[in-house]
Amino acid sequence: MSERLIMHIDLDAFFASIEQRDHPEYQGRPLVVGAKPGRRGVVATCSYEARRYGVRSAMPISEAARRLPQEAVYLRPDINRYGEVSQQIMTALQSLSPVVEKVSVDEAFLDITGMERLIGDAESIGRQAKQLIHDQVGLTASVGIGPNRLIAKLASDYQKPDGLTVVTADQVEAFLNPLPLTLLRGLGTKSAPILQRLGLSTVADVRRLSLLELRRQLGNLAGTSIYQQARGIASDRLDDQSTRKSISKETTFDQDITDPAILRESLHWSAQEVGYVARQEHRKGSLVTLKIRFRGFDTHTRSRSLNTPTSADQEIFKTAWELYRSESWDDQPVRLIGLGISGWDGAVDELQRQPDLFGDPALQTGARQDRLYQTLDEVSGKFGKHAIRLGSKRGDSKTESESE
DNA sequence: TCTGGGGTCCTAGGACCC
């Protein structure tokens, strides 16, 4: 059980692809899912046709509209529908491996350690995953396979759309070397420029810095993380049991608001949404957080701990409104207001993930990863160790980045 | 260019306790 194999699956332009799948008239056209032009907001996802005009996720919608031709399509996201498609995909992936960690609506990691012995080599497992998704929901995905989460994720990103990249342990260094350092996890708009100002641009460049220097530049934790990533060191364990830690709802107004009655109404609505989700999930939070953003984008939060955890709309609202009123923010124009709850007793989640010692251990979710290895061991027991092929090494699966 | 919405995680200061 030494060499581990992690697969990362990333659906291509997920929201936009679903819309094009369901509306043939949108196929082949630049399509943007996100805000409507002329209003405040950004691009959530756009089709590959739109990307040719330089449009990207998180770009202000006004900028996207400036770049795109007349025939472009703009749609508001239909999160519920995308969530259903996501669920179909995740369920299908469970048939491939019992250990599936859903990262977001369009992304998942699978632990496929040892499966080469059953299904075929890494590349053929990847092809099966793509085929499975295509058969189930008619969408394409980019797949990366590597010895840990980081390499698998970078590999899925390497060739898009509809890509498949396998990076074996002995290829990791060569794979990482030329990649821009901005691809490393945690190097965003603030910390990437810190390294770039030192004249670094690729992962190979980052490796020239000592651990001490990286810590000095980025802080102890972030520095250590980047030091390790640059050497291909990362976790190879999946967490298929993660539970959420907060629930929130916020609203950006089309025009900045000064009337407290409107802010109050907005918070009231947010509290109802948050309370509803909390009750659906049988959660009660003991921390209520108010979030407010003024004209000019300066953002503040205020939070208050409750003596008793709650999921009641009225109490969530009342607490947030008191937090608002305890400040003298009155005459500043408000761009965004929202609230959230968090701080539930982790014991409930913990209880749910523990095996029931009096039940069938095979049915306990926490035991799934073990079960995978038991299954593999049983197979090797039946057919003999020599019948089982250990991880085959593919030749260079060199790929051209389309960078589209 | 003028910046959504839903999250997670880290940092840092102050309170409080031993």
Add this chain to the structure above:
DNA sequence: TCTGGGGTCCTAGGACCC
């Protein structure tokens, strides 16, 4: 009368990710 050192909790801000 001045003052330690560590641990934990609370709160606010901010970086980052999808």
